[in-house]
Amino acid sequence: xxxxxxxxxxxxxxxxxxxxxxxxxxxxxxxxxxxxxxxxxxxxxxxxxxxxxxxxxxxxxxxxxxxxxxxxxxxxxxxxxxxxxxxxxxxxxxxxxxxxxxxxxxxxxxxxxxxxxxxxxxxxxxxxxxxxxxxxxxxxxxxxxxxxxxxxxxxxxxxxxxxxx
Amino acid sequence: xxxxxxxxxxxxxxxxxxxxxxxxxxxxxxxxxxxxxxxxxxxxxxxxxxxxxxxxxxxxxxxxxxxxxxxxxxxxxxxxxxxxxxxxxxxxxxxxxxxxxxxxxxxxxxxxxxxxxxxxxxxxxxxxxxxxxxxxxxxxxxxxxxxxxxxxxxxxxxxxxxxxxxxxxxxxxxxxxxxxxxxxxxxxxxxxxxxxxxxxxxxxxxxxxxxxxxxxxxxxxxxxxxxxxxxxxxxxxxxxxxxxxxxxxxxxxxxxxxxxxxxxxxxxxxxxxxxxxxxxxxxxxxxxxxxxxxxxxxxxxxxxxxxxxxxxxxxxxxxxxxxxxxxxxxxxxxxxxxxxxxxxxxxxxxxxxxxxxxxxxxxxxxxxxxxxxxxxxxxxxxxxxxxxxxxxxxxxxxxxxxxxxxxxxxxxxxxxxxxxxxxxxxxxxxxxxxxxxxxxxxxxxxxxxxxxxxxxxxxxxxxxxxxxxxxxxxxxxxxxxxxxxxxxxxxxxxxxxxxxxxxxxxxxxxxxxxxxxxxxxxxxxxxxxxxxxxxxxxxxxxxxxxxxxxxxxxxxxxxxxxxxxxxxxxxxxxxxxxxxxxxxxxxxxxxxxxxxxxxxxxxxxxxxxxxxxxxxxxxxxxxxxxxxxxxxxxxxxxxxxxxxxxxxxxxxxxxxx
Numbered sequence: 001x002x003x004x005x006x007x008x009x010x011x012x013x014x015x016x017x018x019x020x021x022x023x024x025x026x027x028x029x030x031x032x033x034x035x036x037x038x039x040x041x042x043x044x045x046x047x048x049x050x051x052x053x054x055x056x057x058x059x060x061x062x063x064x065x066x067x068x069x070x071x072x073x074x075x076x077x078x079x080x081x082x083x084x085x086x087x088x089x090x091x092x093x094x095x096x097x098x099x100x101x102x103x104x105x106x107x108x109x110x111x112x113x114x115x116x117x118x119x120x121x122x123x124x125x126x127x128x129x130x131x132x133x134x135x136x137x138x139x140x141x142x143x144x145x146x147x148x149x150x151x152x153x154x155x156x157x158x159x160x161x162x163x164x165x
Numbered sequence: 166x167x168x169x170x171x172x173x174x175x176x177x178x179x180x181x182x183x184x185x186x187x188x189x190x191x192x193x194x195x196x197x198x199x200x201x202x203x204x205x206x207x208x209x210x211x212x213x214x215x216x217x218x219x220x221x222x223x224x225x226x227x228x229x230x231x232x233x234x235x236x237x238x239x240x241x242x243x244x245x246x247x248x249x250x251x252x253x254x255x256x257x258x259x260x261x262x263x264x265x266x267x268x269x270x271x272x273x274x275x276x277x278x279x280x281x282x283x284x285x286x287x288x289x290x291x292x293x294x295x296x297x298x299x300x301x302x303x304x305x306x307x308x309x310x311x312x313x314x315x316x317x318x319x320x321x322x323x324x325x326x327x328x329x330x331x332x333x334x335x336x337x338x339x340x341x342x343x344x345x346x347x348x349x350x351x352x353x354x355x356x357x358x359x360x361x362x363x364x365x366x367x368x369x370x371x372x373x374x375x376x377x378x379x380x381x382x383x384x385x386x387x388x389x390x391x392x393x394x395x396x397x398x399x400x401x402x403x404x405x406x407x408x409x410x411x412x413x414x415x416x417x418x419x420x421x422x423x424x425x426x427x428x429x430x431x432x433x434x435x436x437x438x439x440x441x442x443x444x445x446x447x448x449x450x451x452x453x454x455x456x457x458x459x460x461x462x463x464x465x466x467x468x469x470x471x472x473x474x475x476x477x478x479x480x481x482x483x484x485x486x487x488x489x490x491x492x493x494x495x496x497x498x499x500x501x502x503x504x505x506x507x508x509x510x511x512x513x514x515x516x517x518x519x520x521x522x523x524x525x526x527x528x529x530x531x532x533x534x535x536x537x538x539x540x541x542x543x544x545x546x547x548x549x550x551x552x553x554x555x556x557x558x559x560x561x562x563x564x565x566x567x568x569x570x571x572x573x574x575x576x577x578x579x580x581x582x583x584x585x586x587x588x589x590x591x592x593x594x595x596x597x598x599x600x601x602x603x604x605x606x607x608x609x610x611x612x613x614x615x616x617x618x619x620x621x622x623x624x625x626x627x628x629x630x631x632x633x634x635x636x637x638x639x640x641x642x643x644x645x646x647x648x649x650x651x652x653x654x655x656x657x658x659x660x661x662x663x664x665x666x667x668x669x670x671x672x673x674x675x676x677x678x679x680x681x682x683x684x685x686x687x688x689x690x691x692x693x694x695x696x697x698x699x700x701x702x703x704x705x706x707x708x709x710x711x712x713x714x715x716x717x718x719x720x721x722x723x724x725x726x727x728x729x730x731x732x733x734x735x736x737x738x739x740x741x742x743x744x745x746x747x748x749x750x751x752x753x754x755x756x757x758x759x760x761x762x763x764x765x766x767x768x769x770x771x772x773x774x775x776x777x778x779x780x781x782x783x784x785x786x787x788x789x790x791x792x793x794x795x796x797x798x799x800x801x802x803x804x805x806x807x808x809x810x811x812x813x814x815x816x817x818x819x820x821x822x
Contacts, residue, residue, distance in 0.1 A: 068540040075588050078770030089778060091540060091595050119759040121784050122796055130779050132760060138772055139779040146602040154778050163533055163584050
């Protein structure tokens with residue numbers, strides 16, 4: 001009985017909070033701050049770090065890489081102090097596949113060495129490797145599609161307004 | 166002595182002015198024909214013919230007018246001569262009467278003697294009485310009416326004309342200079358004519374329309390100039406020389422839409438009927454600059470008309486966007502500096518400023534979105550006159566894409582967020598390449614409906630109104646691409662799934678794939694994927710958490726579904742029949758885990774929204790919308806947090822997570 005009463009009180013409290021809060025389904029640029037996990041960067045250094053990691057990956061894979069967007073495509077993000085900042089994104093493709101397993105392993109090893117945690121998605125023949133964290137980028141991925149290698153990267157968040165960049 | 170009223174000096178001044186005007190008009194022949202030749206350089210098509218015809222009429226009228234003026238001068242001179250004769254006759258008669266009187270007096274004085282009678286008798290024979298009949302002056306007639314010039318291209322307006330605006334402007338300046346000279350002569354004539362009429366009442370004026378006709382002639386000349394300026398301006402707006410559709414020139418020169426455009430804008434047409442009429446105009450993407458010459462009111466209609474090719478809608482909407490930004494900035498500047506500004510908030514004036522600022526913010530955000538350089542060309546395929554406007558930005562070419570995706574947003578998304586929602590659409594577009602390789606695709610960042618706010622998100626009204634608009638947009642693509650319909654997808658988020666759910670319940674709509682992310686609830690009537698007119702239905706739902714637990718999962722979708730009036734259906738539930746995919750990270754075969762979606766948002770500042778880059782859900786959206794079902798990650802429902810389990814009564818608070 002006591003537990004049920006507490007539960008009911010808890011639900012009522014949440015509903016009361018719900019009644020007075022703004023429901024947010026739209027994208028929110030700056031929710032509550034999370035723990036600081038990225039070093040402080042500015043727009044130039046954030047882009048430079050991202051480009052360096054991408055360049056390292058593309059050079060290690062070789063071939064002709066085509067820039068599809070970025071590295072100066074900006075989006076909003078949250079700074080360690082909770083303020084809204086900006087991040088760069090970078091998207092490149094290579095119109096040629098190779099030894100998929102070896103190439104995936106190659107980029108994965110390089111990203112691990114940079115302190116990133118690794119995630120895997122996709123199929124055996126068309127895998128995606130995601131590297132997240134570290135002090136170079138927010139995230140970076142290497143994907144294989146029919147006739148295509150792709151790298152997508154997101155820079156660290158830096159102070160700035162994505163709509164003005 | 167009786168005299169006639171006829172001032173020979175005024176008459177002479179009039180005939181002199183008439184001859185001078187005649188001479189000036191005749192002397193302009195070379196100048197005017199040279200201007201016409203210049204105007205006709207590089208001018209072709211129906212409008213060039215009208216220009217030439219107008220020039221021929223002008224030249225004929227000018228010659229005729231000059232002739233009438235010269236004849237008038239001759240007639241006045243003739244009347245002047247008659248006046249001299251009449252005066253002479255009167256004078257002669259008066260003199261004769263005096264002589265006659267003297268003779269009579271002499272006869273009476275002579276008492277009837279022969280000598281006294283002989284002289285008068287002799288004079289009676291030789292000094293005959295002059296004419297007693299007054300001379301009738303030649304009636305003065307000077308009739309001239311300037312003819313109308315043809316300015317309409319005729320036909321249905323479906324032809325094209327080319328012109329060099331520089332040459333037309335040269336024609337205008339030369340013509341106006343000549344008209345100014347002619348007008349000087351006309352004013353002199355009018356002064357002289359007024360004097361003549363006041364001082365020469367003896368003259369009989371049978372009809373004089375030459376001077377009003379002269380005025381008419383000059384008015385028609387000015388009308389030619391204005392018309393030519395409008396034509397030149399239309400070509401200038403279109404970027405200079407080249408061919409322009411006659412319908413564009415018709416609107417530019419008449420201010421009225423030609424029959425072909427009226428037919429296009431007719432009430433009650435289906436998008437398919439519009440598409441047929443649009444195709445009949447024979448316009449291609451090369452005509453895009455020409456459309457910019459149309460007035461804003463026409464562009465506003467064209468830019469939002471379903472069934473019109475998307476390149477034309479983009480052209481029209483971009484023009485309107487630029488015009489509206491200028492207009493709103495100007496209105497705002499006026500309002501902010503106006504004397505009516507009292508600094509009082511909440512006044513109608515302040516509300517007007519707030520409304521203008523809101524509109525401007527959205528318009529500038531749309532402009533910035535269009536200018537952002539991402540993969541795939543961007544088009545503004547709709548822009549309404551709402552405040553803030555509703556708009557849709559396509560990434561990729563809707564006229565040619567073989568895979569089209571509508572990205573339908575949820576609550577509180579307005580065009581002030583166009584750049585942000587388009588970033589989400591861009592992520593989908595890029596991910597489609599990553600999922601399935603190169604292809605001709607388009608993703609529409611569709612803020613084409615008024616999304617709900619906090620007070621309306623739990624109801625159905627916004628979804629039902631939005632569904633009408635979404636259905637219209639789908640029908641528009643069906644119509645434009647009838648000859649080669651692309652694969653179609655709707656990717657909707659949150660309340661966008663409610664809106665899309667209503668739209669896809671209609672029997673007159675069909676898409677190949679529907680992807681529901683973080684559904685705020687599909688309409689209650691849609692309790693199965695089979696109820697939706699979509700070939701395949703997908704659902705992605707992150708762990709449901711309560712609204713204060715953003716960062717641990719989707720904090721709002723449950724609220725939307727649970728507390729709504731009419732949209733409780735969760736498409737991620739097994740019984741619904743959708744293909745569900747992973748959103749909570751999960752573990753790969755090699756033991757590595759993937760980051761889960763941590764928020765209800767499509768894009769979150771920490772990168773943990775449903776459509777953020779390098780997330781599992783974006784990965785799955787890319788796969789689902791390109792037919793790569795084999796790449797989808799498995800749905801991995803994660804139980805609520807420990808606190809929520811306790812609150813919801815499904816778990817003991819001490820049980821751990």
